[in-house]
Amino acid sequence: MKRIVILGSTGSIGVNALRVVDNLKNEFAPIALSCFRNAELLAQQTLTYHPQFVNMIDSEKIPLLRDKLIGTKTTILEGKEGLCRIASMEEVDLVFNSIMGSAGFPPTLAAIKKGKRIALANKETLVSYGTIIMSAAKKYKSEIIPVDSEHSAIFQCINGRKNQKIKRILLMASGGPFRNRDDILNVTIEETIRHPVWAMGKKISVDSATMMNKALEIIEAHYLFDIPPKKINVVIHPECIIHSAVEFEDNSIIAQLSTPDMTLPIQYALTYPERKQSITKNLDLTQISNLTFEPVNHLQFPAVSLAMRALEKGGTTTAVLNSSNECLVDAFLNNQIAFHTITKVITEIIDKHTAVENPSILEIQNAELWAQSEAQQYIVYAKK
Numbered sequence: 001m002k003r004i005v006i007l008g009s010t011g012s013i014g015v016n017a018l019r020v021v022d023n024l025k026n027e028f029a030p031i032a033l034s035c036f037r038n039a040e041l042l043a044q045q046t047l048t049y050h051p052q053f054v055n056m057i058d059s060e061k062i063p064l065l066r067d068k069l070i071g072t073k074t075t076i077l078e079g080k081e082g083l084c085r086i087a088s089m090e091e092v093d094l095v096f097n098s099i100m101g102s103a104g105f106p107p108t109l110a111a112i113k114k115g116k117r118i119a120l121a122n123k124e125t126l127v128s129y130g131t132i133i134m135s136a137a138k139k140y141k142s143e144i145i146p147v148d149s150e151h152s153a154i155f156q157c158i159n160g161r162k163n164q165k166i167k168r169i170l171l172m173a174s175g176g177p178f179r180n181r182d183d184i185l186n187v188t189i190e191e192t193i194r195h196p197v198w199a200m201g202k203k204i205s206v207d208s209a210t211m212m213n214k215a216l217e218i219i220e221a222h223y224l225f226d227i228p229p230k231k232i233n234v235v236i237h238p239e240c241i242i243h244s245a246v247e248f249e250d251n252s253i254i255a256q257l258s259t260p261d262m263t264l265p266i267q268y269a270l271t272y273p274e275r276k277q278s279i280t281k282n283l284d285l286t287q288i289s290n291l292t293f294e295p296v297n298h299l300q301f302p303a304v305s306l307a308m309r310a311l312e313k314g315g316t317t318t319a320v321l322n323s324s325n326e327c328l329v330d331a332f333l334n335n336q337i338a339f340h341t342i343t344k345v346i347t348e349i350i351d352k353h354t355a356v357e358n359p360s361i362l363e364i365q366n367a368e369l370w371a372q373s374e375a376q377q378y379i380v381y382a383k384k
């Protein structure tokens, strides 16, 4: 039985990871779980899976968690230190990271330094700390298996083939809830987080609507697969049946298809390189009348070209893109700013940023803080 740690077990991806664990009976033992502040759900999961450790970031909720876990053998850890501790325990075979945002970086690095295999859903970590993560993974021989459906598809299509043979990556995008809508000036939070295909956490749902999610995924693919940005093409495919594809030098395109359901890439990241019976509904191609593809409307969705600009500018710029986005999405979800300003403000912040080449962790953290304060200034101004 593989011993796993699920970071962010109370989130949309974390809960689905536990559904996969339930389905693959006796294959995985979750020995540690974590959340930010959802003490109720973390307690429920603890009573079901009996992990050795649980970790929660928000100290105010710790008494509630303690209360709910009286009489269990589970040890409660707190804060970022606890998170890094459970990510680097000797007895762990695989660390599944489904934390939201760049808060997922410290435990990812801690796991890498112990040479762990990491199933990584937490794309923001790669966007901000891509060079640090990938070079540390190489140094400590830690494998990073993507969980994002597009990157899982690309990983499966490449299947160990040499990168030089890749002509381009076709990164699929659903287009989000506003693909066919011109009046995005007054969209509500509810409309924004109602994705036409995927049920996801709030932050990634907003990212899908701005297409910033695709911007983050371009950067994620660049670091994960060591592919130059110009070889990454975004294709709108609203049916979300083809999850992504790779074109090779002989013009062959290899794609990965399935019904849109995150449990499949989650399971593949857990069982890789093996394939097992899954809870994902099988895909009946005869029942699909149409698979459609279109180019990105860059005027309506400038986020995609912004990712390319951030990569061109290099160094700390991708961290600035990610950090200002996290801040502005949070403000939008708290009703502080309008939807259409998110990408506009990030563009301004990126233009203003002086990139630091080959940055250290500290330089990236400083760039993140700078981006947050720039975004915050705009948020305060917008509230007036």
Ligand SMILES: NC(=O)c1ccc[n+]([C@@H]2O[C@H](COP(=O)([O-])OP(=O)(O)OC[C@H]3O[C@@H](n4cnc5c(N)ncnc54)[C@H](OP(=O)(O)O)[C@@H]3O)[C@@H](O)[C@H]2O)c1
Pocket (backbone or CB within 6 Å): 007, 008, 009, 010, 011, 012, 013, 014, 034, 035, 036, 037, 038, 039, 057, 098, 099, 100, 101, 103, 104, 121, 122, 123, 124, 147, 148, 149, 198, 199, 200, 201, 202, 203, 204, 262
């Ligand atoms: N949802 C999808 O379909 C999907 C698909 C592909 C990739 N992803 C990526 O997977 C990651 C998780 O997405 P999600 O939709 O599952 O998000 P989510 O539903 O918001 O869940 C996030 C999880 O991370 C925890 N968390 C939040 N902030 C934290 C912090 N500062 N420190 C430690 N833990 C923290 C949350 O705890 P609480 O519950 O206590 O807040 C929760 O367990 C994101 O990077 C996202 O881009 C998601």
